[in-house]
Amino acid sequence: MIEAKNATKVYRRGKTEVRALSISTLTVPKGQFLSVMGPSGSGKSTLLNLLGALDQPTSGSIVIEGREISKLADRELSQFRRERLGFVFQFFNLLPTLSAVENAALPALLSGRPRSEVLPRAHGLLEAVGLTGRDHHRPDELSGGEMQRVAVARALITEPAILLADEPTGNLDSRTGAEVLRLIREATRDRKVTVVMVTHDPNAAAVGDRIVRLADGAVVGDEEVRVQAA
Numbered sequence: 001m002i003e004a005k006n007a008t009k010v011y012r013r014g015k016t017e018v019r020a021l022s023i024s025t026l027t028v029p030k031g032q033f034l035s036v037m038g039p040s041g042s043g044k045s046t047l048l049n050l051l052g053a054l055d056q057p058t059s060g061s062i063v064i065e066g067r068e069i070s071k072l073a074d075r076e077l078s079q080f081r082r083e084r085l086g087f088v089f090q091f092f093n094l095l096p097t098l099s100a101v102e103n104a105a106l107p108a109l110l111s112g113r114p115r116s117e118v119l120p121r122a123h124g125l126l127e128a129v130g131l132t133g134r135d136h137h138r139p140d141e142l143s144g145g146e147m148q149r150v151a152v153a154r155a156l157i158t159e160p161a162i163l164l165a166d167e168p169t170g171n172l173d174s175r176t177g178a179e180v181l182r183l184i185r186e187a188t189r190d191r192k193v194t195v196v197m198v199t200h201d202p203n204a205a206a207v208g209d210r211i212v213r214l215a216d217g218a219v220v221g222d223e224e225v226r227v228q229a230a
């Protein structure tokens with residue numbers, strides 16, 4: 001579960017202050033797939049960064065799986081992120097010199113898990129995301145959709161409790177985007193992974209269980225998605 005309470009984020013640039021976010025309460029239950037929508041500049045990425053412990057609130061609290069993130073030391077925080085959270089971004093962020101399987105395996109290897117355990121799992125995840133036979137391709141030998149599938153496999157390699165995605169389909173054509181979303185949905189549903197996804201696209205948002213809308217840093221809408229997208 002993730003909980004934001006009276007959470008604000010103020011960015012200071014010289015003498016100007018930008019109040020990017022102001023949330024009274026937002027609770028995301030375990031296993032929920034939450035979509036966050038809102039116009040550009042409404043605070044979506046700021047919210048995601050707080051919910052993913054990538055950034056600290058200016059005031060208020062963010063509690064992720066019982067841990068108040070502002071009370072964690074930097075080392076604890078980075079360990080927590082590495083072990084409990086998975087991230088998928090708009091621009092895939094794969095390492096260009098590594099193969100698909102090495103990219104997918106990397107977060108688990110960095111947290112010290114043995115190659116003998118991680119590599120078979122990375123191969124399995126690539127298969128699960130439809131990339132059989134692409135394990136040894138480097139990113140420049142893959143299409144955008146394939147790169148994002150590798151990024152999804154990479155986000156899941158550590159078996160995270162929470163998956164955070166910022167415009168994961170923003171760089172993909174609509175059909176490829178829909179396939180990547182279906183994958184994220186299927187890969188997270190069985191294991192009750194909590195998903196928070198930022199998107200501009202109403203069709204993408206409707207893949208989730210719930211849609212929260214932001215405007216000027218505040219929640220202006222919060223609704224359950226009744227009909228699952230096909």
Ligand SMILES: Nc1ncnc2c1ncn2[C@@H]1O[C@H](COP(=O)(O)OP(=O)(O)O)[C@@H](O)[C@H]1O
Nearest residue numbers: 011013018020039040041042043044045046047
């Ligand atoms: N690092 C930063 N420094 C100063 N202002 C920022 C920074 N990041 C975001 N902002 C401002 O905070 C507001 C919310 O930004 P953001 O969360 O990126 O919006 P969104 O993801 O919805 O487009 C915007 O007005 C943006 O200009």
Ligand SMILES: [Mg+2]
Nearest residue numbers: 044045046166
């Ligand atoms: Mg953004």
